[in-house]
Amino acid sequence: MNNGSTALKIMEVASELIQTHGFHAFSxxxxxxxxxxxxxxxxxxxxxxxxxxxxVIHHYHQAFLDKLDEFSKEETAKKMLQAYTDxxxxxxxxxxxxxxxxxxxxxxxxxPEEIRNEISIFVDxxxxxxxxxxxxxxxxxxxxxxxNPRQAARNIFYAMExxxxxxRASSVFFPN
Amino acid sequence: MNNGSTALKIMEVASELIQTHGFHAFSxxxxxxxxxxxxxxxxxxxxxxxxxxxxVIHHYHQAFLDKLDEFSKEETAKKMLQAYTDxxxxxxxxxxxxxxxxxxxxxxxxxPEEIRNEISIFVDxxxxxxxxxxxxxxxxxxxxxxxNPRQAARNIFYAMExxxxxxRASSVFFPN
DNA sequence: AGAACTCTATCTATCTATAGATAGATTGTC
DNA sequence: GACAATCTATCTATAGATAGATAGAGTTCT
Numbered sequence: 001m002n003n004g005s006t007a008l009k010i011m012e013v014a015s016e017l018i019q020t021h022g023f024h025a026f027s028x029x030x031x032x033x034x035x036x037x038x039x040x041x042x043x044x045x046x047x048x049x050x051x052x053x054x055x056v057i058h059h060y061h062q063a064f065l066d067k068l069d070e071f072s073k074e075e076t077a078k079k080m081l082q083a084y085t086d087x088x089x090x091x092x093x094x095x096x097x098x099x100x101x102x103x104x105x106x107x108x109x110x111x112p113e114e115i116r117n118e119i120s121i122f123v124d125x126x127x128x129x130x131x132x133x134x135x136x137x138x139x140x141x142x143x144x145x146x147x148n149p150r151q152a153a154r155n156i157f158y159a160m161e162x163x164x165x166x167x168r169a170s171s172v173f174f175p176n
Numbered sequence: 177m178n179n180g181s182t183a184l185k186i187m188e189v190a191s192e193l194i195q196t197h198g199f200h201a202f203s204x205x206x207x208x209x210x211x212x213x214x215x216x217x218x219x220x221x222x223x224x225x226x227x228x229x230x231x232v233i234h235h236y237h238q239a240f241l242d243k244l245d246e247f248s249k250e251e252t253a254k255k256m257l258q259a260y261t262d263x264x265x266x267x268x269x270x271x272x273x274x275x276x277x278x279x280x281x282x283x284x285x286x287x288p289e290e291i292r293n294e295i296s297i298f299v300d301x302x303x304x305x306x307x308x309x310x311x312x313x314x315x316x317x318x319x320x321x322x323x324n325p326r327q328a329a330r331n332i333f334y335a336m337e338x339x340x341x342x343x344r345a346s347s348v349f350f351p352n
Numbered sequence: 353a354g355a356a357c358t359c360t361a362t363c364t365a366t367c368t369a370t371a372g373a374t375a376g377a378t379t380g381t382c
Numbered sequence: 383g384a385c386a387a388t389c390t391a392t393c394t395a396t397a398g399a400t401a402g403a404t405a406g407a408g409t410t411c412t
Binding site: 027028029039040043047048049 | 371374
């Protein structure tokens with residue numbers, strides 16, 4: 001594994017394929033076609049598919065934390081929340097792309113513990129960030145008082161993740 | 177394809193595997209092992225894996241509509257909603273099993289249109305039922321007035337579906 | 353009634369395509 | 383010349399799928 005531009009491109013394409021088709025629904029051949037190198041060269045960078053998955057999650061996770069930091073610079077909690085939900089909407093607009101961790105969650109029962117842990121840390125980070133935004137919003141007076149901000153944060157997160165999956169399936173969003 | 181008990185058993189096992197592992201993550205061999213017949217015999221009942229998927233969706237869809245009818249017999253909208261959410265919780269308790277249509281939705285970009293249509297009809301049925309329950313609850317006075325019951329129904333549905341996936345991934349529900 | 357036939361459901365054996373993976377040669381850059 | 387990155391060629395395992403045989407239950411013909 002290394003951090004050169006080829007490795008990065010492989011990770012980006014892999015991330016896209018996981019988010020649009022799922023972990024078990026793409027192959028090294030698909031990557032090969034899109035990145036423009038042979039499958040064996042991909043193995044050079046990521047010996048196994050799980051190594052690739054781990055690297056993709058790590059990269060995506062870091063990028064997401066950076067986004068959250070950026071959102072935290074907004075003036076009000078309301079704007080932070082808006083920026084957060086906009087990111088989901090924007091992601092989905094790119095070929096019905098869903099959140100990486102939810103795509104992997106749907107395959108989770110067949111993935112090794114190492115990956116499951118990475119994903120659970122990622123999910124927790126979302127909830128903690130959202131809960132802190134909610135608390136700030138309550139203090140600011142922009143949001144109404146909540147009994148359990150952490151639970152409310154979870155509910156928002158559930159709805160965001162569920163909405164992406166359901167939107168893919170629903171005729172409301174993609175009528176024939 | 178026929179409706180004998182073997183075909184039914186195949187469908188039930190397939191449904192479980194789709195809900196726990198995903199459509200692309202189980203094989204005819206997995207079915208063969210669990211049902212106790214050879215893979216070739218499964219092909220006798222369901223010529224292709226997509227034929228099997230179609231049959232499973234259809235069967236699951238019908239069973240779900242029956243459940244909704246049953247829930248509609250509850251005295252109040254609040255109890256109907258409770259029965260609905262209990263069903264999700266009960267399903268999830270069986271080996272982190274998620275809703276069939278959401279599991280398939282995460283693989284949707286790689287599935288044929290015929291299946292996509294089946295799923296979208298299913299999703300719409302959920303939302304229509306939920307919206308009617310909400311309206312009834314508002315009329316009864318048990319629920320507070322909503323500007324857009326259909327949108328509220330969608331939000332409930334999103335949260336239910338998202339919660340199952342996130343619960344699978346979250347350390348809050350499955351700490352190490 | 354009994355022989356001949358047909359249908360259902362299963363089996364064994366095998367096919368083709370593709371998956372992820374590996375060995376070893378080649379190329380290009382410092 | 384050494385190393386990084388890529389290639390060609392190939393491997394093993396498994397996927398979904400198919401062909402053809404078989405056992406046994408039910409049907410039809412004479």
